[in-house]
Amino acid sequence: MSRFIDENLRLAREIIARYPKPRSAMIPLLHLAQEQNGYVPQDAMEEVAELVGVSSAEVLGTLSFYEMFKQIQPGRYQVNICHGISCFLCGAGELLSHAEEKLGIKSGGTTPDGMFSLEAVECIAACTEAPALQVNYRYSHRSTSEGFDELVDALAAGDRTDIPEHGILATVRQRIPSERAAGASSPDVSEVPVWLGEG
Amino acid sequence: MAVDHIITKRFNIVDAHTLDGYLASGGYRGLRRALEMVPSDVHEEVKTASLLGRGGAGFPAGVKWGFCPPGVWPRYLVVNGDESEPGTYKDRLLMERDPHQLIEGCLIASYALGLSQCFLYVRGEMAEAQERVAAALNEAYEAGYIGKNICGTDFSVDIVLHWGAGAYIVGEETALLESLEGRRGMPRLKPPAFPASFGLYGKPTIVNNVETLSNLPWIIEHGGAAFAELGGEQSTGTRMFAVSGHVKRPGVYEVEFGVTTFREIIYADEYAGGIAGGRELKCFIPGGASAPWFYEEHLDLPLDKATVDQAGSMLGSGAIVVMDETTDAVAACHNLVRFFARESCGKCTPCREGTAWMEQILSRVLHRQARPDDLDLLLDICDNISPGFAWPPKMTTICPLGPSAVSPVISALGRFKDEFETYIAQSQARPRIPVASG
Numbered sequence: 001m002s003r004f005i006d007e008n009l010r011l012a013r014e015i016i017a018r019y020p021k022p023r024s025a026m027i028p029l030l031h032l033a034q035e036q037n038g039y040v041p042q043d044a045m046e047e048v049a050e051l052v053g054v055s056s057a058e059v060l061g062t063l064s065f066y067e068m069f070k071q072i073q074p075g076r077y078q079v080n081i082c083h084g085i086s087c088f089l090c091g092a093g094e095l096l097s098h099a100e101e102k103l104g105i106k107s108g109g110t111t112p113d114g115m116f117s118l119e120a121v122e123c124i125a126a127c128t129e130a131p132a133l134q135v136n137y138r139y140s141h142r143s144t145s146e147g148f149d150e151l152v153d154a155l156a157a158g159d160r161t162d163i164p165e166h167g168i169l170a171t172v173r174q175r176i177p178s179e180r181a182a183g184a185s186s187p188d189v190s191e192v193p194v195w196l197g198e199g
Numbered sequence: 200m201a202v203d204h205i206i207t208k209r210f211n212i213v214d215a216h217t218l219d220g221y222l223a224s225g226g227y228r229g230l231r232r233a234l235e236m237v238p239s240d241v242h243e244e245v246k247t248a249s250l251l252g253r254g255g256a257g258f259p260a261g262v263k264w265g266f267c268p269p270g271v272w273p274r275y276l277v278v279n280g281d282e283s284e285p286g287t288y289k290d291r292l293l294m295e296r297d298p299h300q301l302i303e304g305c306l307i308a309s310y311a312l313g314l315s316q317c318f319l320y321v322r323g324e325m326a327e328a329q330e331r332v333a334a335a336l337n338e339a340y341e342a343g344y345i346g347k348n349i350c351g352t353d354f355s356v357d358i359v360l361h362w363g364a365g366a367y368i369v370g371e372e373t374a375l376l377e378s379l380e381g382r383r384g385m386p387r388l389k390p391p392a393f394p395a396s397f398g399l400y401g402k403p404t405i406v407n408n409v410e411t412l413s414n415l416p417w418i419i420e421h422g423g424a425a426f427a428e429l430g431g432e433q434s435t436g437t438r439m440f441a442v443s444g445h446v447k448r449p450g451v452y453e454v455e456f457g458v459t460t461f462r463e464i465i466y467a468d469e470y471a472g473g474i475a476g477g478r479e480l481k482c483f484i485p486g487g488a489s490a491p492w493f494y495e496e497h498l499d500l501p502l503d504k505a506t507v508d509q510a511g512s513m514l515g516s517g518a519i520v521v522m523d524e525t526t527d528a529v530a531a532c533h534n535l536v537r538f539f540a541r542e543s544c545g546k547c548t549p550c551r552e553g554t555a556w557m558e559q560i561l562s563r564v565l566h567r568q569a570r571p572d573d574l575d576l577l578l579d580i581c582d583n584i585s586p587g588f589a590w591p592p593k594m595t596t597i598c599p600l601g602p603s604a605v606s607p608v609i610s611a612l613g614r615f616k617d618e619f620e621t622y623i624a625q626s627q628a629r630p631r632i633p634v635a636s637g
Contacts, residue, residue: 018359020316020400026381027364031323052381065383065544067365068323080324084285085488085520086443088534122367122538123285123488124324127443127518128450137326170329174336174360180346182355185273185315187400192272193313195354196238 002041008032011173012051018176020184022052030063031169038167039070067121070166075110075117077155078166079103080134084123090130096120098145099133102152115156117166138163205429205437206413207453209297216331218338221299227344229416233307234352236419241311245415247423249435251456253289254279254370254408255487255516257504264312266395267403274403276309276317277379277394278412281363281370283322285488285538286518289439289451290409294321294328297413298335302358304412306349307419309356312405316357318379323363333360367542371598372406374544385546386598410439410517431457434503438517440464444483445523447472457503461485461493464502465521478523482614486515488535489603491590492610511590528615529622532607533561539604549584550601556580557604564619569626574612574619581605 016025033044049056063069083092103116110117126132129141154160214220233241246261282290305317339345347355369378373387376399391397398404418426427435434457441451448471466473482492491512507514540558545551560577563569585592585602588609592602
């Protein structure tokens with residue numbers, strides 16, 4: 001039931017064709033599956049396995065290594081609070097406690113209405129903007145308790161249309177026009193690039 | 200002492216991330232200049248510039264490029280945009296604010312070395328960077344800067360944006376290649392897997408950091424010699440440093456490399472402005488979570504690779520984390536070690552087992568549940584990961600993640616042992632929780 005819809009299947013094949021070997025498309029395709037479903041269900045893993053030519057166990061093996069891929073449906077909004085060193089020094093602990101209280105869940109949990117998942121995460125590269133957090137990988141810099149409450153209330157009220165639901169990573173996708181593409185460079189074809197000339 | 204900014208010069212231009220904004224501010228001039236040159240001369244300019252890699256190891260980019268074995272094709276370029284070292288915040292800014300500059304750098308490198316495909320690996324958690332880079336790539340393809348017959352020449356290369364999915368270790372270059380091949384991001388054993396000779400799909404591969412590549416347009420437009428004139432003797436050009444933690448004005452500053460001192464960047468009003476709240480400095484990390492800590496006596500050292508290496512630490516990825524006198528050294532140490540324990544890929548036993556044990560012990564100490572010999576045990580584990588605590592570490596693991604976890608422990612225990620001992624004394628004073636009673 002969670003197999004790619006036609007449009008995504010076409011996109012998946014386009015992504016695979018960009019790489020010299022299909023397996024390289026595995027992570028991008030898992031993102032696509034997560035975008036379609038909000039998480040990566042078992043049958044999506046099987047389909048990705050078929051598309052890139054490996055077993056579904058290998059897909060699970062790869063997927064389970066990476067923090068962003070979820071095997072069960074998280075909340076509509078995945079709230080990640082950074083507790084890396086810079087955020088820790090600037091009050092991440094207090095922010096996390098406040099978030100747990102506001103959402104009524106512990107880090108790692110999901111609210112009963114399925115709206116919010118909360119997690120303390122490692123450094124998200126916003127160290128000079130500590131304490132930092134992300135909602136579905138959209139940043140909120142120099143967060144305060146009041147700011148957190150406002151953010152959560154706005155999300156709950158549906159007022160933050162700039163933050164897509166969990167799974168949709170980027171709203172702009174790379175498109176390589178076929179007439180402009182240089183094409184994937186196969187490791188099995190040994191050719192001196194033409195612009196290097198004979199040398 | 201203000202030097203013209205090189206890589207952040209467009210950060211105040213609102214539309215610099217668009218092709219129009221980029222072209223209006225001199226964009227793609229470096230590429231056009233490169234295309235008029237013989238490819239090997241472009242490589243020579245980068246060697247002349249003495250551009251050190253900005254990802255962490257600080258190896259000269261021009262020299263690294265020279266390691267591709269002659270006559271072996273194809274060659275690939277992989278851009279390391281998996282910025283995740285705690286304290287580090289610069290590559291995300293470069294991708295969000297000036298994506299075309301990075302793309303132009305990729306094109307220059309590809310032209311110089313005959314790289315026939317480029318993969319731009321961007322950390323998964325950076326949604327806006329993904330969007331900005333994707334939009335810039337789309338525009339550059341349409342305008343003929345990427346793809347087939349670039350700018351009407353016989354130079355052709357595709358740049359493929361690749362989304363990461365959350366794993367610190369993937370910033371290690373061979374783990375990055377594993378990930379790009381659709382596998383768990385576990386580092387490869389070197390030798391034989393030095394990427395320049397045995398990289399992506401076993402072919403010669405250049406792996407360069409986002410900031411490193413972002414310097415190339417300026418270097419080719421103005422010449423390698425002009426770049427080498429900036430900064431110190433060996434640490435040339437400018438560099439981005441993120442100053443975070445207990446400072447008045449945390450921020451990312453581009454400064455002349457090898458010249459500016461820690462005291463200036465931490466205390467000067469034009470930079471971080473000193474410790475917040477008028478408090479005193481306790482210590483600072485000069486180059487990200489992996490780096491041994493520095494103290495008051497190191498403040499007058501310049502931000503110079505060789506100097507910092509010699510003083511027993513590293514500039515790493517340009518991440519200066521400042522801790523004031525109120526910081527609990529045990530808690531800070533635990534925070535850093537927990538990071539490495541959580542991010543260990545599990546391939547090498549000393550790191551997989553060791554970092555987890557270290558985290559458990561530090562957690563016990565912090566919760567005043569320590570055992571009397573916990574500090575000895577902690578040091579014993581550290582010694583098994585990083586024998587003799589040498590700097591740079593003697594490796595018992597394939598990659599530096601394990602030894603990196605040892606840095607904060609040796610630093611904190613070396614300077615603030617009394618704080619650990621206080622926790623341990625309080626642990627022993629606490630009544631033990633009986634395993635069974637009544």
